Amino acid sequence: MAIEFSNPISSSELLAAVDMGTNSFKMLVVRAGPNGRFLAVNRFKKPVLLGRGMNAEESTISSEAQHRAIVALRKFGQVLQRQRIHQTKIVATSAVRESSNKIEFLSRVREEVGFEVDVLSGEEEARLVYLGVLQFLPVYDRTVLTVDIGGGSTEFVIGKQGKVLFATSLKLGHVTLTEAFVKNGELLELRNHIRSVLLESGLIEKVREVGFEIAVGSSGTVRSIENAIFRGYSEGLTNALVSLSEFRRDWRFRREELHAVAERLCCLDGGGILAARKAGFFRRRSEFITAGAVLLSEIFETLDIAEMQVSCYALGEGIISEILATACDDYDINVNARWRSVAHLSTRFNNEKKIKSAVRLCGHH
Template sequence: MKPLPTLTTVDLGSNSFRLQICQNNGGQPQVIENIKQMVRLAGGLDAQKNLNEASQRRALECLAQFGERLRGFQPENVRAVATNTFRVAKNIKQFLPQAEAALGFPIEIIAGREEARLIYTGVVHTYPNHGRAMLVIDIGGGSTEFIIGSGAQPVVMESLPLGCVTYSNRFFSNKISDKDFQAAITAARSEIQRISKIYKRQGWDITLGTSGTAKAIANVIAEEKLAEQGITLTHMRELAKCIVDAGSTKKAKLNGLKPERLDVFAGGLAVMMAAFEELAIQEMQFTDAALRDGLFFDFIERNLDTDMREETAIQFQERYHVSKNQAKRVGELSVKFLADLSKNFKVLELETWSNYVRWAAMLHEIGIDIAHSGYHKHTAYILANADMSGFSRAEQDLLANITLGQRGDLKKMADTLPEKPMLWHAVLALRLAVLLCRARVDFRLPENTILGVQNHDFYLKISQNWLNENPLTSAALAAESEEWKKTHYTFRVQAI
């Protein structure tokens, strides 16, 4: 087999440096190594905007380590970019040759809007926006990028001098008070005000946060049990109050906040609160896509003709040697069953869940590549933990739950799964399709076979003659009826 081309991106941010090595797997990044170091370069800028010796030393030590990992790589397969601190440092011309020598490759200092474009490129290739306009906000160490777009190219984009490192150093170097937070938010709002009118006029449908600050805020909100997911201004104000009451981020002991973000969390939180207030944002979701992903897709000049999640599902079938014929049988039947169950749901909701069920069917047997015994558990583990381009972590968890329920004991699922009708419909649809297709040959159900639901009661209407002719399947359906008694649903077979 021909080895996959290996591409490397190096993101030299104002807060952290990242090295990511990917294989170009049919236009998708298959990450084989990801190294991150908190360099805090922006923290080394003095009053004259010169990088001090300590920050230069930290940067060179990190770049030397990256350089060792990249020995033997071809220059055309490595792209290193530097962002805001490299842009603003007055002594960067003296420092840059040393940095390139340590890394062993040229370093591009990219403009703020180019940074914004690359961030958007990473998001639009990995987040399923379904044609909706996205406002993407990326708070870095020294700058914040704001981008609106829905297609391959952004519509408007801007980079402003707001960062978690610079704002933390400027406003939160001592005991933190409410006055400090208000001063930081006011300063950030005055910067964002420059673009707010244009952005509000343009408009957007969904708001996404990328990179470390958004991830940290979302994690803390979830771990503090303020919300299951997402970021709102109300929840951020609660976090700010916790920090003010404690006097520092460290003393606030916020659940879910990693130690390396303690010193810069307050600054990033203030910038994010300012963005919400100035742009009247109601809610934000976090996405893992970032500058490094945009660099990869920019590398290969990928087009957007297909949904990346579809490509990922197909590639996982290849990787785990899935029987595509069996996956197709199970997929078609499970989608049919889901449609039967979901006649009262909105068309868009049914379309979305039909895709989830179809992808679950495409991948329901990937665990067999590990072991046949308990393969559904292996499948669920892979789907929950693998790198799956295009799928959010929430979507991966959803696929994992659906495929875990394809066979076996339902008691544990009843104890852990939320009572979301479409989720349980999806579990039943896939579960019955797997049961009915277990002979692994093409077949047709008798006409007028319908899977229905009334409140919490599922029923399968199916020909009595067909059941008589297929006693093994008939017995399996009877056992299935017993299994559903362990849940808050019931299932019965109605012979017709």
């Protein structure tokens, strides 16, 4: 399948990024302009669970998981064929990176689907996540610590003005931690394992050395926790306040709010977590949320994070940003965050004329 072109972007074009993650495969399709601004056209997500059953002793991708992956990628391929995509980039992360049979798996993907897959190193994944964050939050001039919790690993990156100052990836993911500890009810062992990995990794010393001004979380796990806090879960409410306005959202939470969520989740069994999801607190898959919340809570403690901002953009948007940086004649790394900031501010105005004026103002910068 010929899906990649090298022609420069001279007008509005469709671009796609495919992220073959440990838990889910995601495809982002955007319409992009020559200055680097893009608008999401479609998002697709398939719960492939590529890392299910993988552990330190057995790091192979099972035949069942490979089959689910092929089915998902074929569906993505059908979407790409129906649309005139200017350029597509397909990447794989922790599960493929750590698997002992990745060559066999990637050969199967190439032969059965026609996709060439770029297996990212942990550091490269972290860098792309940071680029994605810069498309969502106006933090270009700040020293930013970004934390991205995936199914098989967590990426940490400190960046400023688009440059990576430090990046690393640790084998701590919500899927693998759930498989190893949560399913067996070993929550104390879960915390001890996370602390041990964090302490032995050298992460604490490096983060202290480089320093950071603000912390940003960019994964689905972080967004799920923010959603629960926004809707009152950390305050002990039993039903989500679904009428809360999204425009009042600050997209951030404090350490004590996170700890309250993690403690509540640790007291629940599978039925209790499912009930919390049905009540509207956890919109995404809930079976891995306990491991994710405990992991993030330990990261807050270890790195002395008081508050975390939340980015709805991550790896997929970082891939798009990378494509645009090389393909656009007049690329501006800040254009999307600036657009989002002004558009968000405009929603607070009380008439259509002021909204249009604010949006036009953004377009001139």
